[in-house]
Amino acid sequence: MRAPPSGAITRIALIVLGLILGVYGAVLVWENPPVIIMRILVWALVGVVLHDAVFAPVCVALGFAARRLIPGKWWAPIAVAAFCSVVLAFLAIPVYGKPGIRPDNLTVLDRNYPLGLSISLAIVWLCLLIYFLAARLLPVRQDEMVQQQSAGDVEPQPPAV
Amino acid sequence: MTTTALRGTAVTARVGLALGVAVAVCFVTGLISHFIQHPQPWFFWPTRPVWLYRVTQGLHVISGIAAIPLITVKLWSVWPKLFERPIIGGLVRQIERLSILVLVGSMLFQLSTGLLNIAQWYAFKFFFTTSHYAMAYVAAGAVLVHIGVKLPIIRRALGEPVDDTPVLVGPTRRSVLRGTWLAVALATVVTAGQTIPLLRKVSVLAPRSGQGPQGVPINRSAIAAGVLRSARSPDYRLTVTNGSTRRAFSFADLQAMPQATHRLPIACVEGWSVDAEWTGVVLADLVAAVGGSRESDVRMISLEPPGPYSRTVVPARHARDAKTLIALKLNGQTLDLDHGYPCRLIAPTRPGVLQTKWLSRIEVVAR
Numbered sequence: 001m002r003a004p005p006s007g008a009i010t011r012i013a014l015i016v017l018g019l020i021l022g023v024y025g026a027v028l029v030w031e032n033p034p035v036i037i038m039r040i041l042v043w044a045l046v047g048v049v050l051h052d053a054v055f056a057p058v059c060v061a062l063g064f065a066a067r068r069l070i071p072g073k074w075w076a077p078i079a080v081a082a083f084c085s086v087v088l089a090f091l092a093i094p095v096y097g098k099p100g101i102r103p104d105n106l107t108v109l110d111r112n113y114p115l116g117l118s119i120s121l122a123i124v125w126l127c128l129l130i131y132f133l134a135a136r137l138l139p140v141r142q143d144e145m146v147q148q149q150s151a152g153d154v155e156p157q158p159p160a161v
Numbered sequence: 162m163t164t165t166a167l168r169g170t171a172v173t174a175r176v177g178l179a180l181g182v183a184v185a186v187c188f189v190t191g192l193i194s195h196f197i198q199h200p201q202p203w204f205f206w207p208t209r210p211v212w213l214y215r216v217t218q219g220l221h222v223i224s225g226i227a228a229i230p231l232i233t234v235k236l237w238s239v240w241p242k243l244f245e246r247p248i249i250g251g252l253v254r255q256i257e258r259l260s261i262l263v264l265v266g267s268m269l270f271q272l273s274t275g276l277l278n279i280a281q282w283y284a285f286k287f288f289f290t291t292s293h294y295a296m297a298y299v300a301a302g303a304v305l306v307h308i309g310v311k312l313p314i315i316r317r318a319l320g321e322p323v324d325d326t327p328v329l330v331g332p333t334r335r336s337v338l339r340g341t342w343l344a345v346a347l348a349t350v351v352t353a354g355q356t357i358p359l360l361r362k363v364s365v366l367a368p369r370s371g372q373g374p375q376g377v378p379i380n381r382s383a384i385a386a387g388v389l390r391s392a393r394s395p396d397y398r399l400t401v402t403n404g405s406t407r408r409a410f411s412f413a414d415l416q417a418m419p420q421a422t423h424r425l426p427i428a429c430v431e432g433w434s435v436d437a438e439w440t441g442v443v444l445a446d447l448v449a450a451v452g453g454s455r456e457s458d459v460r461m462i463s464l465e466p467p468g469p470y471s472r473t474v475v476p477a478r479h480a481r482d483a484k485t486l487i488a489l490k491l492n493g494q495t496l497d498l499d500h501g502y503p504c505r506l507i508a509p510t511r512p513g514v515l516q517t518k519w520l521s522r523i524e525v526v527a528r
Contacts, residue, residue, distance in 0.1 A: 007312065014309030022263070022302025028295030032287070039287045040270070040296070047269030048262065056240045076332035080340035087230045087344045091276070091352060091366045100282035104385050105499075107378035108281055109368055116365025120351055 174318035190221035211509035215428035219356035222432025230344035264303035355433035374497040403451040403525035441488035453525035461517035
């Protein structure tokens, strides 16, 4: 079936509208003094560099190491728990040490964030533990059982009785 | 499944779709907030339901925070493309790479500055509101261009099953997606309590617990505003003017006028909000006392020395609304100094920053 001609029109419309919005945004940025424009651009670029050259490679390295230490059937739940932990850590950055606190206003940053982060991390990993226990104790369908097995699960010889 | 197979357009497109929805909500609610603060003749902002701004601005911050796990997975799913050959390539390839740089740079800029701003951490040395507003167009534009360029790939990927081959060992693409939705839910739960009362206790990473004097948090304290002395002065008068007509009200005069009590939320641009019971004089009664028209905008001037938010203009629609109060009491008690004693504006569907505190003067604006 041929692609509907509206597809091309939609794409062109999206790109043109996107360019208009983007140029308008650039004009708004451009209205700032040069030093401010530089700070804005540097902030945006540092974000990209931090992700591409620091965060992503560290994740790859950790993932690479974890794959060698952890049995295959555990990868998925552990990866999810690790990712949830990373997200919690991201969200904790601006509140953990209360860098924005001001003595005249105690209604901002008024929680115990180290405790909150610890509890939320503990809950994430506790859920993982419960997941493992549930996976072990609950009746499992046969194909799931096979799916969860890796090459390492095939025993080389019958267990000694 | 290897990570190479886990990354793949099936994941990228689905997480990208969710991210696109989050960005769209964030962009639209952000524009709404901007235009309430910088009114344009074509912009219409209703006074009902009274919680409208509470919802739009709450959604702005919630969708922005939801975008953080989404963009993390989205970037993970395409990261190896960074090293695809040719690294430099032809002009088209360079333009494509540049557009991706703009997209990622502006998105990370918006999410990082927004997250820092709600915690009032001004680590950046540029003005938050103007740069966040300008970069919002850059980010939204880059997203639209990106969708336009990738549309055939997105359509194909969304039409195909998530996992194209049976998986024998380890995670599947479906588990990547499930993990992503779980992380989005977690990020929401640990922060959204600053605007959703039900989540208040579990939002352990929210910049606000919702507590404060008289059960309401504050953003600008009386000390920061420099009004400690003027707000408590026995000579305090609220001056109301309409052209040459001018009347001055002492605190006792205001207390002697007919009082109205309404439940109205105070909703901050930073995404926190709480409901409270406000008691005071209906603004329209004060405007009528100086013969002002119901069709006129009304300017609020604070005791606070001139600054960006020491004076605001209430559009006529809000100024004549029966629920717009010059509040003297909050939750049954005389206003705390930090909440704007002797009197403050509280109107439906307005950002907290425009609910001027420590009022010294109300001017009916000539039409």
